[in-house]
Amino acid sequence: MEVRLSLFGFGNVGKAVAEVLLGKDFLFRKRHGMTFKVVSISDTSGTIWLPEGIDLREALLVKRSFGKLSAWTNEYEVYNLSPEEAVREVDADVVVDVTNDKNAHRWHLIAIKEGKGVVTSNKPPLAFHYAELVGEAERRTIPYLFEATVMAGTPIIGLLRENILGDSVRSIRAVLNATTTFILSKMEQGLEFEMALKHAQKLGIAETDPSEDIQGIDAGYKATILHSLVFGPKTFRDAEVRGIVGLNPENLKEARKLGMRTRLVATVEREKILVRPEKVPANSPLAVENNENAAILETDLLGRIVLKGPGAGPKETASGVVSDIIKAAKLLG
Incomplete structure (x- = not known):
């Protein structure tokens, strides 16, 4: 089973998520029968979008070397898309939000309405719009998962929710x-x-x-x-x-x-x-x-x-995010 991911945020947590997807690729194939293909990555400088899948090793190298994805102009076209536009246009199964965008509830809702699962570590959308977001996801039977919003990867949300x-x-x-x-x-x-x-x-x-x-x-x-x-x-x-x-x-x-x-x-x-x-x-x-x-x-x-x-740290937060990505993929089936 191939799962297409659209990753929003490529700071410390976003990079940690990419590292886990890379480093545990074999484990995810063997244990869960799934492979993950990141088809877009967005940071504050722009969006890299490749339907065949982005080379995460190169993406990490560019980000560490230059601090922004827009420096990757030799290999990929950099798109100047708003999150709303990227959610609508990029063909992905799961939208992953590891940004600090306080208005992200707007594009989370768009993703849910487009039938895309959402995984997030971003707290304000849920702290201000929980009923709307979770209600919409439940009505459409779309996974909306947020383990990493509380206690990073320590699974308090999963304990209470499941x-x-x-x-x-x-x-x-x-x-x-x-x-x-x-x-x-x-x-x-x-x-x-x-x-x-x-x-x-x-x-x-x-x-x-x-x-x-x-x-x-x-x-x-x-x-x-x-x-x-x-x-x-x-x-x-x-x-x-x-x-x-x-x-x-x-x-x-x-x-x-x-x-x-x-x-x-x-x-x-x-x-x-x-x-x-x-x-x-x-x-x-x-x-x-x-x-x-x-x-x-x-x-x-x-x-x-x-x-x-x-309850903090890029690797620890990535644990919660990646766990939710796997859950979302299984729910989408």
Whole structure:
């Protein structure tokens, strides 16, 4: 079975997805009986489109060497297409969105209406348009998959959407943003907020513009998606969000001495989405370090479920994206 993919976004995550598709080609043939052919790749410089399939090794080489796909003019024509145009014109089975396009819901809907599966790691479309997107996909029996939007490749979405279908989830408490975990850990050691942030940026853990992380917006997007999945559709506007700006390192140090850790915790219950810094015991699953995320789910049948694993990183996010690509291909059959 050959599966044609249209890849939007060729930054760190997009490149990691391409590397997995390349490196595990034999495994996917053997285990799943499918081969993947990337027929288009779009970055901010343009779209490379080849119905016979793009050479991913060359694409990765061009991107690493020149920073943009439009530099590949000797081998391929570069098209100046909007995402909407590319979704309509490129003949693909699955559209893969690993961009940060806040308006991507528009072309996700176009893809669904054109009968194309959608796999995404992009959070705002679901944080603001979950009901419309998932509803349209369900009406048309088209796969719309978003594992990598929450906890990267650690499979909280799959667990909630596919596995514990007989359980009623009562609550979710989770640490969903690795950047704030790193900064708070450094502040617990005595660093001022600005110094901890600069350290995170230097290591590539925090973005050049870290506002969505430090203001709690990223965690709020993720918590909103979880609420929509478990308790029914909400939008980010329904979330109560407070970030980590303004926290006092001395307070964090004192709490640490008392066996507590300060983390940005999301609480999700029916009709409630709350993100704020909280003190958690040092032995709590939520007292994560580095790029780990953790979630504690309370259900009526299983009781307490703890899910813990990497919640950030290109390779880790690619794990969730590629898993969804395989699921989408199987559903499209």
